[in-house]
Amino acid sequence: MALEHAILVSLAEKSASGYDLARRFDASIAHFWKASHQQIYKVLGRMESDKWVEAHLVEQTGRPDKKVYAITDEGRAELLRWSSLPTPIESPRSEIAVKVRGLRFGDRDAVLSDVRVRRQAHLAQLAYYEASAAKHYPDPSALGDDELGAYLVLRAGLMQEQMGIAWCDEILQAFVDREADR
Amino acid sequence: MALEHAILVSLAEKSASGYDLARRFDASIAHFWKASHQQIYKVLGRMESDKWVEAHLVEQTGRPDKKVYAITDEGRAELLRWSSLPTPIESPRSEIAVKVRGLRFGDRDAVLSDVRVRRQAHLAQLAYYEASAAKHYPDPSALGDDELGAYLVLRAGLMQEQMGIAWCDEILQAFVDREADR
DNA sequence: AGTTGCACTGCAACTCGTTGCATAGTACGG
DNA sequence: CCGTACTATGCAACGAGTTGCAGTGCAACT
Numbered sequence: 001m002a003l004e005h006a007i008l009v010s011l012a013e014k015s016a017s018g019y020d021l022a023r024r025f026d027a028s029i030a031h032f033w034k035a036s037h038q039q040i041y042k043v044l045g046r047m048e049s050d051k052w053v054e055a056h057l058v059e060q061t062g063r064p065d066k067k068v069y070a071i072t073d074e075g076r077a078e079l080l081r082w083s084s085l086p087t088p089i090e091s092p093r094s095e096i097a098v099k100v101r102g103l104r105f106g107d108r109d110a111v112l113s114d115v116r117v118r119r120q121a122h123l124a125q126l127a128y129y130e131a132s133a134a135k136h137y138p139d140p141s142a143l144g145d146d147e148l149g150a151y152l153v154l155r156a157g158l159m160q161e162q163m164g165i166a167w168c169d170e171i172l173q174a175f176v177d178r179e180a181d182r
Numbered sequence: 183m184a185l186e187h188a189i190l191v192s193l194a195e196k197s198a199s200g201y202d203l204a205r206r207f208d209a210s211i212a213h214f215w216k217a218s219h220q221q222i223y224k225v226l227g228r229m230e231s232d233k234w235v236e237a238h239l240v241e242q243t244g245r246p247d248k249k250v251y252a253i254t255d256e257g258r259a260e261l262l263r264w265s266s267l268p269t270p271i272e273s274p275r276s277e278i279a280v281k282v283r284g285l286r287f288g289d290r291d292a293v294l295s296d297v298r299v300r301r302q303a304h305l306a307q308l309a310y311y312e313a314s315a316a317k318h319y320p321d322p323s324a325l326g327d328d329e330l331g332a333y334l335v336l337r338a339g340l341m342q343e344q345m346g347i348a349w350c351d352e353i354l355q356a357f358v359d360r361e362a363d364r
Numbered sequence: 365a366g367t368t369g370c371a372c373t374g375c376a377a378c379t380c381g382t383t384g385c386a387t388a389g390t391a392c393g394g
Numbered sequence: 395c396c397g398t399a400c401t402a403t404g405c406a407a408c409g410a411g412t413t414g415c416a417g418t419g420c421a422a423c424t
Contacts, residue, residue, distance in 0.1 A: 001410065002277045009284030019372050033280055034273030039411060041374060064372045064419055076287065083288025087278045087296050089303060091216035095184045096269045097338055098215055102191030103331040105258065106265025114269050121271060141359075148356060149285040156279055156349050163345045167338050174330060177323075183380065201402050221381060223404060246389055246402045 003043050004052070006033045008071060008079045011053060017066040018044050028150075031129075031157040044069060052078055100171065112175060119168035126161035129154060185225050186234070188215045190253060190261045193235060197252040200226050210332075213311075213339040226251060234260055282353065294357060301350035308343035311336060 010016065010024055021044075022037040035043075047053045052075035055067045071079075096118065099111050137143065137151050192198065192206055203226075204219040217225075229235045234257035237249045253261075278300065281293050319325065319333050 002280055006280045009280060009287060012284065012287045032274050032276040066372060079284065079287050080289055083281050083284065084292035087281060090275055090277060092214050093272055094214040095272060097335050098184055098188045098191060099265050099269060101331045101335045102194065102261065102265065104327055105191060105194045105261050107262055110266035145286055149283045152353055152356065153279050153283045155352055159345050159349055163341050167341055170337055171334055174334065244390065248402060
C-alpha cells in the first residue's frame with residue numbers, strides 16, 4: 001500500500017488535517033494517486049497508532065475544530081525506508097482500452113463518443129498542468145532541490161495528457177478514414 | 183468492475199478455459215488489464231451463474247481435463263449494454279510518482295536506480311510491442327474491422343512505453359545536470 | 365425562518381483483487 | 395526413482411478501496 005506513503009510525503013511538506021489532505025490530494029497529488037476522505041481518515045487513524053504521525057486538536061472559530069496531523073521522526077524514517085525499496089511495476093487498468101479492444105462486439109458510436117469525452121477531459125487537464133507549470137516553474141533550469149520532485153511529477157502529468165490526446169486522435173482518425181472509404 | 187467485460191471480449195473472440203484466459207491475458211490483454219488465474223476462475227464462476235458464459239468439459243489425453251467457456255447470447259448482450267455506458271475516468275496509481283514527488287525526503291540513489299530499472303522494463307516492453315506491430319500489422323492502412331480494436335490498443339501500449347522512457351530520461355537527466363553544477 | 369452549501373469527522377458494509385495454499389495428472393531430465 | 399516444471403482448477407483469508415450513511419456547526423442566500 002502506498003496511500004500511507006503518499007500521505008507521509010504530503011505531511012512531510014506540510015502538516016494538515018484529514019480534510020486538508022483530501023483537498024490537497026484533489027488539487028495536486030490526484031494526478032498519480034487518488035483517495036477519498038473516508039480512506040484518508042481511516043489510514044490516518046492507523047498511521048497514528050503506528051506513531052508515523054501525531055495529531056493535535058486545533059480549535060477554530062467560525063468552523064468546526066480540526067485534528068492537524070504532523071509527521072514524526074518515525075514517520076520520516078519509514079519514508080526513507082520505503083523509498084529505498086524496489087517499486088513494483090503496477091498493472092495498468094484501462095476500461096476504455098477494453099472497450100476499444102472489443103469495439104466490434106460493442107456499441108461503436110457510444111464508444112467513440114466516449115473517446116471524444118475523454119479527449120476533452122485530457123485537453124482540460126493539460127491546460128491546467130500547463131498553467132501550473134508556467135506559474136510555478138517558469139524557469140525549469142533553475143529549480144531548487146525542494147521543487148524538483150514536484151516539477152518532475154508535473155512533467156509526467158503533462159506527458160500523460162499529451163499521450164492521451166494523441167491516442168484519442170488516432171482512434172477518431174481511424175474511423176474518419178474508414179468512413180471516407182465508403 | 184471490468185474484469186468480467188475483459189473476459190467477455192476475450193471469449194467473444196474465441197472460447198477458452200480459465201487457464202487459457204489467464205495466459206491470454208498475460209500475452210495480450212495484460213497491457214491494459216491484468217488478472218491472476220485465481221481471480222479469473224472466481225469471476226468465471228460468477229459469470230456462469232449469470233448465464234453470460236457456458237462451460238463444457240473437454241477431456242484431454244496427456245493432460246488434465248479442462249472446462250472450456252463460451253460466451254452466450256446474454257453475454258454478448260451484456261457486452262453491448264456495457265459498451266454503451268459512459269466509461270468512468272480511472273484514477274491513476276503510480277507509486278514511483280509518489281517516490282519522485284517525495285524525492286527530497288527519501289533515498290535519492292535508491293529511487294534513481296529504481297527509475298533506471300523501470301526505463302529498462304519500458305524499453306523491453308516497447309521492443310516487444312514493436313515486434314508485435316511489425317508482425318501482425320505491417321500495413322496499418324489496410325486493417326480489417328476485426329483487427330482495428332486490437333491494433334489501436336497496441337498503439338496505446340507503444341505510446342505508453344515511449345512516454346515512460348521519456349519520463350525516466352527526464353528524471354535521470356535532471357540529476358546529471360545537477361551533478362554537473364557542482 | 366428555512367434551505368442550501370461548505371468545513372469537518374467518521375463508521376459499516378461491500379467489492380475487487382492479492383497472497384498463500386491445496387490438489388492432481390503428465391512430462392522430462394538427471 | 396526423484397525432483398522439477400507445466401497444465402489445470404479451485405478455496406480461504408486478507409487488504410485496499412468504494413459506496414452509502416451519519417452527524418455537527420456555521421455562513422450565506424431566499
